[in-house]
Amino acid sequence: xxxxxxxEDQVNVAEGNPLTVKCTYSVSGNPYLFWYVQYPNxxxxxxxxxxxxDNLVKGSYGFxxxxxxxxxxxxxxxxxxxxxxxxxxxxxxxxxxxDKIIFGKGTRLHILP
Amino acid sequence: xAQVTQNPRYLITVTxxxxxxxCSQNMNHEYMSWYRQDPGLGLRQIYYSMNVxxxxxxxxxxxxxxxxxxxxxxxxxxxxxxxxxxxLYFCASRPTRTGGGKLFFGSGTQLSVL
Numbered sequence: 327x328x329x330x331x332x333x334e335d336q337v338n339v340a341e342g343n344p345l346t347v348k349c350t351y352s353v354s355g356n357p358y359l360f361w362y363v364q365y366p367n368x369x370x371x372x373x374x375x376x377x378x379x380d381n382l383v384k385g386s387y388g389f390x391x392x393x394x395x396x397x398x399x400x401x402x403x404x405x406x407x408x409x410x411x412x413x414x415x416x417x418x419x420x421x422x423x424x425d426k427i428i429f430g431k432g433t434r435l436h437i438l439p
Numbered sequence: 440x441a442q443v444t445q446n447p448r449y450l451i452t453v454t455x456x457x458x459x460x461x462c463s464q465n466m467n468h469e470y471m472s473w474y475r476q477d478p479g480l481g482l483r484q485i486y487y488s489m490n491v492x493x494x495x496x497x498x499x500x501x502x503x504x505x506x507x508x509x510x511x512x513x514x515x516x517x518x519x520x521x522x523x524x525x526x527l528y529f530c531a532s533r534p535t536r537t538g539g540g541k542l543f544f545g546s547g548t549q550l551s552v553l
Contacts, residue, residue, distance in 0.1 A: 335479075358539050369443075369529055369544035370482075377539055416482065420540025425470075425489075427540055431481030 328353040330419055332430035339407045340438050347402040347433045349417030358420040359400040361391055364432075365413045373415075376400060387411070407437045441466045445530050445545035452520055453553050460515045460548045462530030468543070469535040471513040472497070473505065475526040476547075482529070488513055489535060520552040 330351045339345040351357065358377050362370040374385025381393045391402045402415060417430040443464045452458055464471065472487035474497075484497030488507040502524055504516040513532075517524060530545040 360541070362542075362544075367547075369546045370531075370542070371544070372541055375539060375541060418542075422540070425535065427542065429482045431479070 328419075328421070328428060330417055330428050330430040332415075332417055332433045334433050335431075336434045336436065338436045338438060341409055342406055345404050345407045345411070345435065345437070347415050347417075347435060348399070349401060349430055350397070350399045351417075351419050351428075352398065353419055353421060353428070355421065355423060358422060359391070359393060360418040360420065360427075361385065361389070361400075361402050362416045362418060363387075363413050364416065370416060373402070409437045409439050411435060412437045441543070443530055443532055443543050443545040445528075445548050447548060448546065449549050451551045451553065454521055455519050458517050458520060458550075460517075460528060460530075460550070462513045462515065462545060463511050464513075464530075464532040464543070465511065466532065466534075466543065467510065468532035469510070471507065471530065471532045472542075473503070473513070473515050474529045474531065475499065476529060477526050485515070485528075520550075522552050524550065525552050526550060 360375045361373040363373050364370045374383050376383045376393045384390045389404050414432050414434050416432045420427050446461045469490045473485040474482045483499045485503050486505040488494045528548045531542040533542045
């Protein structure tokens with residue numbers, strides 16, 4: 327079955343430290359890969375996506391994500407975390423041929439002051 | 440401003456009392472979808488619509504109905520709500536021929552069924 331895994335329910339990082347939120351996927355073909363962020367009492371917002379090209383994708387709020395085809399991973403990263411980055415992060419894959427989106431279960435990121 | 444608008448933001452109701460959650464988008468998107476978000480389960484798709492008068496079941500359609508009579512609107516109907524439908528609901532939309540699958544989300548509706 328096609329799936330997206332976010333192995334960590336929660337990630338805690340001290341402010342100013344680098345952060346990584348992990349995502350791996352198991353799908354056929356060449357999916358498009360997304361990260362969305364959900365702040366408290368808000369809907370999901372698009373952060374960044376990978377379709378093709380450079381494996382390092384830059385997005386909103388200083389976030390970037392690294393695509394690794396051999397490991398089927400798309401980890402979200404930021405060099406220096408801010409308290410305001412505390413939120414729920416979702417990884418998603420878009421299956422172009424099926425026109426379908428699959429979401430991971432989300433990772434709650436806590437940035438500690 | 441391009442947006443997806445859901446109403447209401449909060450709703451408390453009782454078992455069996457029919458309700459409708461409205462969703463409207465102003466981006467002329469063909470595709471619209473409803474999700475529910477529950478702790479530990481992430482986002483689960485309820486129904487989706489590829490265009491006007493075309494709707495399909497998602498992963499958890501039981502107890503829900505939808506309609507797509509106009510391109511901009513995609514209401515979610517609970518004919519006889521039950522407590523297990525207490526959840527946070529999101530409407531989303533996207534174009535189908537461009538955009539590469541990027542979804543635009545509403546702000547959510549927190550539903551409590553007593």
